[in-house]
Every structure is written in structure tokens, then in C-alpha cells.
Amino acid sequence: MDCFEPIRRINSRGGCAPHLSIRFDSHLFSIDTSRSPKSCIQPDAYLITHAHSDHFGRSAMLSPKAIASVETARALEIRYGRRYAGRTFAVGESIMVDGVEVRTHPTGHTIGSTAFSWKTETGESILVTGDVKDYSSLPHCDFLVAEANYGDPYDPSCVFEDDLAGFFEALESGASFGAYAFGKAQRAVALMRAMGYRDEIGMDEQSLILTRELMKDAAGPLTEVNGGGTNVVTPWNLSHVRSQNKYFLTGRRDTSYPTIQLSDHLDFRGLMRMIEHISPEEVLVYHPEGKRASMMAYHLKQCGMQTTSLDLIEKFFR
Ligand SMILES: [Zn+2]
Structure with missing residues (x-):
């Protein structure tokens, strides 16, 4: 043109x-x-x-x-x-x-x-x-x-669907989640609230500041890691989380934690x-x-x- x-x-x-x-x-x-x-x-x-x-x-x-x-x-x-x-x-x-x-x-x-x-x-x-x-x-x-x-x-990993049912089930079971601090973490919190989760969500520092400032009241109650019923932390902090079940929210396959497909794309x-x-x-x-x-x-x-x-x-x- x-x-x-x-x-x-x-x-x-x-x-x-x-x-x-x-x-x-x-x-x-x-x-x-x-x-x-x-x-x-x-x-x-x-x-x-x-x-x-x-x-x-x-x-x-x-x-x-x-x-x-x-x-x-x-x-x-x-x-x-x-x-x-x-x-x-x-x-x-x-x-x-x-x-x-x-x-x-x-x-x-x-x-x-x-x-x-x-x-x-x-x-x-x-x-x-x-x-x-x-x-x-x-x-x-x-x-x-x-x-x-x-x-x-031609790349099979370019075709996917978000696993909202898997995410809901994991949330119900008391699991915690690894998610990048900007983007995925706010998506996870928004989904949890949409799914009716009202309890405090524990987050590490960057995720907590970003989520509080960007989502305001829509984020609901947030607290530090292990301070609530579930956690959303950056993937490398999942080891500090006390929940029994831990999932990495990603489409990647090369992770040491089990994953739940949840994409920003x-x-x-x-x-x-x-x-x-x-x-x-x-x-x-x-x-x-x-x-x-x-x-x-x-x-x-x-x-x-x-x-x-x-x-x-x-x-x-x-
Ligand atoms: Zn991007």
C-alpha cells in the first residue's frame, strides 16, 4: 500500500x-x-x-x-x-x-x-x-x-486452548501457581476472582506491587507469600510456597513443575x-x-x- x-x-x-x-x-x-x-x-x-x-x-x-x-x-x-x-x-x-x-x-x-x-x-x-x-x-x-x-x-505448539477447567480444579484443591510477575500474574488473579475465589492470595514482591497498582480493587485481598489460601508467585519462587500442589501457568513444556496452559496470546x-x-x-x-x-x-x-x-x-x- x-x-x-x-x-x-x-x-x-x-x-x-x-x-x-x-x-x-x-x-x-x-x-x-x-x-x-x-x-x-x-x-x-x-x-x-x-x-x-x-x-x-x-x-x-x-x-x-x-x-x-x-x-x-x-x-x-x-x-x-x-x-x-x-x-x-x-x-x-x-x-x-x-x-x-x-x-x-x-x-x-x-x-x-x-x-x-x-x-x-x-x-x-x-x-x-x-x-x-x-x-x-x-x-x-x-x-x-x-x-x-x-x-x-506448521508448529504444533502454535495451536492451543486455555485450560480453564484445569485451573479451576487446581484452585479448588488448594494449589499454588507460578506466573510471570507482569501479565500472567494479573491474568491468574483476575481469573481466580472471576471463578469466585474470595480469600487472600499470597504474592511475591514484584507481582504484589504490579497487581495492586494495576488492578486496584479488582485484585481483591492480596498478601505476602504463604499468607493466604493460595499463592501466585514468579516461577523461581514456587519452591518457597507451602502448598502441596504447585503448577506453572504456561504453555512451555520444559519446566520442572506440572503446567496448566494459560496464555496471554x-x-x-x-x-x-x-x-x-x-x-x-x-x-x-x-x-x-x-x-x-x-x-x-x-x-x-x-x-x-x-x-x-x-x-x-x-x-x-x-
Ligand atoms: Zn507481550
């Missing part, structure tokens, strides 16, 4: 900075990338879709040109112990950047996770997804920049449904870099869709 130009920054070592920027009309937006050095071309804004480290908010958060949801900005501050220097928005609201409206859409991947969309002066639309668990709030667009965390149709089928829902004319697969993105781009091409991936972008700036 000619109106949108995906472009990558070359960093000081000669390699590509993470992810990409999009140029349209007279604008340049960088997405999920690290800051450009002062001597380099500066984008209109650094958009941060969420606070996971592979989306580079740790670097972008230090720029006054950073744009992130209130929750993402706070999560970055807690995780990295630095002050967020940019602007914030409430997910679902628009934010103006140099006279352009940037619309924001929830994706259900983490608390505060956001997709961004814009319209050009001539009315074409673009959407960048970030990581997605729930695509129902994403609008139609002409040019889609999509994630592909589980985008490889769409699986391959979900990604395909998302693309159908958005029904773009062209797709650029942008995350994660590497095989998964290429395989999904290849699959979409086979389905007759105009598709490209990050490794095929040929425009660069410094």
Missing part, C-alpha cells in the same frame, strides 16, 4: 533497531522500538503497545515523545525503577500527536496493552496490533501491522480469525522477529493476501 511506508532505523552498530517505524503524509511514528540517538532523525512519537521487555518500552519510556497507556507507563516505572517521561492515555481514548489523531484499542494481552490506529489525509487506515489476546475491539483497517507470536501453522487459529475480523488489504507481520513472523507471512500469502514481514523491509533511516 503506497500511502504507508514501513521503514526501519539503522542503529550505531549498523544493525536494525527493533521493530519498525511507519511513514505517512508528513509523519513518522515509531512502534515498540528503542530511542533514536539525539543526532538521528526523531519520530513524531514512540508508541509503546505494552510493558513486556521485547517491546522495548524500557528505552522508549525515557523519551518525552513516548506514548503509552496509563497502565503501561506505570508498569514500566515499577518494572524498571525509572520515571516515565512521555504522555499517557486511557485505553480506548484518542491522543493527538502533531495534529494527527492516534486511536487506541484494548487487546487484552496485559493490563493496559494497546493497539494503535491512524487515518491518512486521504482516508486510508492503518492499525498496529502489539500482542493480542482479544481482538474483538480492533477496528477494520486497510493496512495491518500484526503480531505473530504463535503464527507458525491468541494461538494460530485466533490470529487468523483476528485478520479476518480486521479484514485488511495488506498485512505486514512485525513481531516477533524471525521464523514465526516469516511463516505467518508465508501462510497469508498462500491464502491470497498481500503480505510482507519485517525482514523484507527495504527502506531505512538513521
